Each structure stands twice: as structure tokens, then as C-alpha cells.
Amino acid sequence: MKYIYTSICLVFSVCCFSQAIVSPVPNQKQLDWQQKSFYLFMHFGPNTFTDLEWGRGSEKEEVFNPTALDCGQWCRIAKAAGATGIVITAKHHDGFCLWPSKYSKHTVAQSHWRNGKGDVLKELSEACRAYGLSMGVYLSPWDRNHPAYGTPAYNEVFINMMKEVVQHYGPYFEFWWDGANGEGPNGKKMIYDWHGFESTIRQIAPNTMVFSDIGPDMRWVGNENGMVGTTNWNLLDTAGFSRGQGAPPNDTLNQGNVNGKNWIPAECDVSIRPGWFYHAKEDSLVKSPEKLFDIYLKSVGRGANLILNVPPDPRGLISSYDSAALMGFAKLRTESFSNNLLEKNENSSLMFPMNSLSDTNKIRYEIQGKDSENQKITIRFIDKQQVNCIQLGEDLAFGQRVKSFSVEIYSDDSLVFKNLYTTIGHQRLITFPTKTMNRIIVMMKEAKTAPVLCCLKIFHIPDELVEK
Secondary structure, three states: OOEEEEOOOEEEOOOOOOOOOOOOOOOHHHHHHHOOOEEEEEOOOOHHHHOOOOOOOOOOHHHOOOOOOOHHHHHHHHHHOOOOEEEEEEEOOOOOEOOOOOOOOOEHHHOOHHHHOOOHHHHHHHHHHHHOOEEEEEEOOOOOOOOOOOOOHHHHHHHHHHHHHHHHHOOOOEEEOOOOOOOOOOOOOOOOOHHHHHHHHHHHOOOOEEEEOOOOOEEEOOOOOOOOOOOOOOEEOOOOOOOHHHOOOHHHHHHOOOOOOEEOOEEEEEEOOOOOOOOHHHHHHOOOHHHHHHHHHOOHHHOOEEEEEOOOOOOOOOOHHHHHHHHHHHHHHHHHHOOOOOOOOOOOOOOOOOHHHHOOOOOOEEEOOOOOOOEEEEEEEEEEEEEEEEEEEEOHHHOOOEEEEEEEEEEOOEEEEEEEEOOOOOOEEEEEEEEEEEEEEEEEEEEOOOOEEEEEEEEOOOHHHOOO
16 A cells, blocks of 8 residues: 655644643543543442332342352453443442442342342452453432431431442542432432532542533533534533533533533443343343444544443343444454554655554644644545545644534545534544545644644445444
8 A cells, every 4th residue: 555645734743733722621530531432331239130220229138139240251341342441330229239338228238149248349349450441430329218318417428438439449430420319218309419529529539530410520421322412522511500400401411512611521321222220121132233333433433432331130240142242343343443544554655654643642743824724634545545434533632622624535636525524522433435535635624723633544444334
């Protein structure tokens, strides 16, 4: 393969690009979190055994009794699927704790599982460390079992539970707060002390990303389909909004605010099954590898992170149906993105080292010009190539800058494809019907200031995987 660059207006130097920053910008833990891209969610608890989605809180503790729990199996499958971590529902709305909490009588310690000596969080934290995976926890503030729920005393209970799970099983890369707020066993709704919750988690886990509708570190995407908007700003205005029913509108959560005051990127949550907890009747309804790939393009491929729920079955294992889908999904990603057409090779004729474009950890580059608009990258191939996918990425340490860009593809002098897109962000994967070409032009149409890009890759993925 041979290719050359024309219309060069790029500077490849870590010190020669614009130092201007477009506020707000992410902190280091947000930048690190964005690199994780794809990880698993695991809904597990009494609902796994009662066939419910939302437990009532009145379930007897003995219903929780996995016969073959193996968190190592979870981690082996997650690792093989290319996931970077696992987030576990340590306490769902039913109030059942997967660890022996001192602040509840509705926990694994009151169950018959392992004679009341079991501890799911301990086993998972040890397995994640063994397999090099990050661990996160979901801790629902809503508790349909705890007698103090609906009274001010429950806020202290929840704070103490947060302290327990952080102290005994952390560190965590992610902490999930669900915004659901229903009645407790006493018929009362709770006024959550969100300020106290947030100040506590900042003190005990300063490097942990915290999720809710309005952050503070990342936001819900506004749906449970695993898809962020084709326009996706990492910015969000939170003034006047609250978690749960007082959250911003779903369409705002889905695309962010172009001039938002806070850096709160999107996380896309979706289940591999119709439900969030395991139900045997859904074994035939597990999402196919192709469907998961489509979700990946519409989440990670639009600059968000993807948290994919894979619920363990009553044995305490990931089922063969879910595992097969995950392995197929991993295979499709490997086949699609392992051959970057711009990688350096001995047949290249280049004006500068090609690995400068594909090494996102070492090289940044800026599109230069008199203003931030209508600046372009032109790539010319000596031999015609087939292409249907382009990956771009901004260096978010300098803020999210690009508002819109276009892609033009030529075969000799004939334009065979042209389209306009909006945001780039951490990563943008655009796909289109396969074109035979020898020239590609990427044009920055509108930006807040000069874009600072860190990634440009070109692929030919299987035609059936092109985003519909």
C-alpha cells in the first residue's frame, strides 16, 4: 500500500500546538475514565432468584443462594470480551446488601449462602485485582427494606454504607447513584442528603468517578438503549436540576449542552438482555454480536463510554448465551479495527512519520490557519483502497472544540461520498457504504477555536456492520 499527504497544514509536535484551553476541561480522573471506554454492569441479588426486576424489599434473605458463584469466571469472560472493568449492584432498590453490612439486617450475612459467611464484594474485588480489571459499585439510595428509610436517620445509614464498601473493597473506578426515590417499608419517601453523600465520597474516594443524572463526574445518557446522540457534548448545565425526577430533559442528557458550564461526559447503559436481572425465559433474547457492535458505534463511537449489563444466573455464573454473544462481539471489534490503513509500512511514501497520526498517547496535532474553520486534512493514496470507516479523536485535555466537520471521499477526481457531521470528542467512529477511493478530505467546518486532534485512523470493516 502506498499513500502520500497533500494540503499539509499540520504541526506534529507535543510543544508546538496552541496552548489555549476552551473551558471547562476534564480533570485527570475523567480523562483516565474516558480511556476505559467499555466495561460490564452486573445486576445480581434476590431478583436473580425471584424472577423480578424491582424487588419489593420483603423477600426473605434465604432466597439469595447462588450454588456455584465464581467471580473469577465473570472476570475471565469480561477480560476476553475486551471489557476494562465490572460494576456490581452492591445494593439495589430492594435494599439487599451483597456484603455483610453492619447497617442492615437484609444482607448476605442473614442468608443461608455459605452459612452466612459469604461476601460477593470481597470475592469480586479479589478477582478483579487478579485479572487486572477495574471495579465499580452501584449503591441505590432507595431502600425498600430498611426501617429508617424515609427518615433523616437513613442518610447517615447510606453514608456509612458508602464508607463500608469503599474501605473494605475499594478502590473503585466508578460509583453509581441511581436517582430512583420510591416509598420505603414505612410508606415514606426519602429526602436524600445529596450534599452529604457527595462530600463524603469526595473525602473517602477522591479518585473515583461518580455517576448520576447530573454527575458530578459523568451523566446518564437519557435512555437505556446504550446510545448517545449523534451530537454529543461532554458539557452539561446542572443549575436548577436535581437527581431523579428533577433531572435535565432526556434529550439534553443525550446530547449535552454546547456551552455547558460543567464537564460531565455521558455513559451509555444497556443490558445484553431485555431485563436487567437474569431471567431464564430471556435466554433466547440475548442481543447478537452484530447488535452489540451497532450499540458500540452509537456509544463509544460517538464519544461516550459503554456500560453493558451482563447479569449472572442463579448459579452465580455468566450464562453460555451471554458469554457467546460477548465473544462474538469481541471478535467483530478485533476484525474491524485491527487494520488501520494509515499505519506505517515499508511501502509508504510519506512527508513525515505515519505513526505520528496513530499514536494517540505521544503525539498531538493542531489544524492551523487564520481561524478555526475550513481547515482540512487531505490523505492521498497511490493505490486505490476500499474504506467505510474513519476514526477521529480530540485531545480533551484542551477541551472539546469541534462543532462540525465534513468528510469527502474521491476516486481519482470523482466525488463518491460526502457527509457533514457534528461533534468529535474523545472518539468519533463514522461509517458509510464501502467506497473505492484514493483520496480523503476531512474538513473542520466549525469549531470553538483551533481543534487539537489526537487520532486519525481509516478502516474497512465488514459491510454488514456499517451503522444503519
